[in-house]
Structure formats: C-alpha cells, structure tokens
Amino acid sequence: DIMLTQSPATLSVTPGESISLSCRASQSISTNLHWYQQKPNESPRVLIKYASQTISGIPSRFSGSGSGTDFTLNINRVEPEDFSVYYCQQSNSWPFTFGSGTKLEIK
Amino acid sequence: EVQLVESGGGLVQPGRSLKLSCLASGFTFSNYGMNWIRQAPGKGLEWVASISSSSSYIYYADTVKGRFTISRDNAKNTLYLQMTSLRSEDTALYYCARRGTSLFDYWGQGVMVTVSS
Numbered sequence: 001d002i003m004l005t006q007s008p009a010t011l012s013v014t015p016g017e018s019i020s021l022s023c024r025a026s027q028s029i030s031t032n033l034h035w036y037q038q039k040p041n042e043s044p045r046v047l048i049k050y051a052s053q054t055i056s057g058i059p060s061r062f063s064g065s066g067s068g069t070d071f072t073l074n075i076n077r078v079e080p081e082d083f084s085v086y087y088c089q090q091s092n093s094w095p096f097t098f099g100s101g102t103k104l105e106i107k
Numbered sequence: 108e109v110q111l112v113e114s115g116g117g118l119v120q121p122g123r124s125l126k127l128s129c130l131a132s133g134f135t136f137s138n139y140g141m142n143w144i145r146q147a148p149g150k151g152l153e154w155v156a157s158i159s160s161s162s163s164y165i166y167y168a169d170t171v172k173g174r175f176t177i178s179r180d181n182a183k184n185t186l187y188l189q190m191t192s193l194r195s196e197d198t199a200l201y202y203c204a205r206r207g208t209s210l211f212d213y214w215g216q217g218v219m220v221t222v223s224s
Contacts (some may be wrong), residue, residue, distance in 0.1 A: 044214055095169075
C-alpha cells in the first residue's frame with residue numbers, strides 16, 4: 001500500500017500569513033494526488049485535484065504543486081475560515097489512501 | 108444538487124452485524140463509482156470500500172476485508188455497506204462518497220457506528 005506522510009501535524013499561523021503544507025508519498029504516484037479540507041463537524045471537501053488542478057468554487061488562494069513523491073498545498077494569505085484539517089489522498093493505486101492530516105490552527 | 112444521505116448507524120455489540128445505506132440524488136447514480144470512508148473519533152480519514160458503477164469492480168481495505176460487503180442498487184439509487192463481526196475498532200463516522208474519476212468529489216454527512224458492549 002502507498003503511504004502518505006503529511007507534515008507538519010499541526011501548524012499555528014496568524015491570519016494573513018501564507019503557508020505550505022507537505023504530503024510525501026512512499027512511492028511515485030505521478031500527479032494522482034488530491035487535497036481535502038475538513039472543517040470541525042463537517043464532511044471533507046476537495047480543494048485541489050491531480051496535484052495542481054483547481055476545483056470550481058474553491059477560492060484562488062488555494063493552490064497545489066508537485067509530482068512523483070513530493071506534493072505541496074499552498075494557502076496564500078490564510079483567512080479565518082481556513083483553520084481546519086487538511087488531508088491528501090492518492091489515487092495512483094488501490095487501496096486509495098489518505099495522509100494523516102495537517103491541522104491548521106490560529107496562533 | 109448532489110445529495111448523499113447515510114442511514115442505519117447506531118450502537119451495536121461486538122461481534123454483531125449492521126447494515127448502512129446511502130441514498131443518492133441529484134446525479135445519475137448508475138454512472139458513478141461509490142465509496143465508504145470512515146473516521147474514528149478524533150482521528151483521520153480511512154477509505155473502507157469501493158464499488159464501480161456496474162458493481163463489476165469491488166475493493167476493500169485490509170482492515171475490513173472478509174467482514175464488510177459493499178453493494179449497490181442502481182434502480183433505487185442506493186449504496187450499502189453490510190458490516191459483520193464488528194469490533195470496537197470499527198467505531199467511527201461512516202461517510203458515503205461519490206468517486207468522480209479518481210477522487211471523492213461529494214460526501215454525505217456521515218452516520219455514526221458505535222461498537223460497544
């Protein structure tokens with residue numbers, strides 16, 4: 001199974017800062033990597049698909065990059081509503097796996 | 108509007124069975140693969156099972172293989188998860204999710220399953 005390692009586990013930031021979250025795969029997955037946001041007591045929603053492709057309705061401050069084994073989710077100027085947990089997920093091979101998540105919290 | 112509504116959760120004793128349902132609306136259900144994904148209290152997301160649009164391809168996580176069965180009824184726009192030999196570690200919020208190509212593009216609100224004596 002492909003393991004996804006997300007770092008850091010928790011990131012404390014001030015609104016307005018720009019940040020990067022990391023997701024590293026245990027083997028190459030091309031660009032078959034997707035990012036989700038989960039706010040407290042809500043279902044996850046997809047933010048970025050195939051490493052860097054945008055999703056309709058998602059604010060432009062969210063962007064993704066990477067290929068192979070190293071991927072990054074960038075948030076340009078964090079807004080108060082962005083404080084939540086972020087997961088990466090690979091679809092290169094079954095079983096589709098998730099990373100353990102990065103919690104973005106207010107400093 | 109795409110809607111996925113799970114039902115069938117509850118409190119069940121270890122070793123017993125439970126069947127979850129997910130009623131889909133707002134899209135052509137028979138055209139999409141569907142999935143169950145769970146989240147233990149305070150933990151991350153764990154993919155559980157997947158079924159293709161015509162039920163030709165079915166996959167399970169190793170943690171549930173042999174105990175859980177995913178199925179669907181395209182005439183009823185409904186996805187199912189039959190869970191047997193339940194364990195305490197199966198306690199989680201179970202989400203039904205549509206698979207749009209290779210990602211989970213729509214999720215239900217989840218249904219809680221608690222396995223405890």
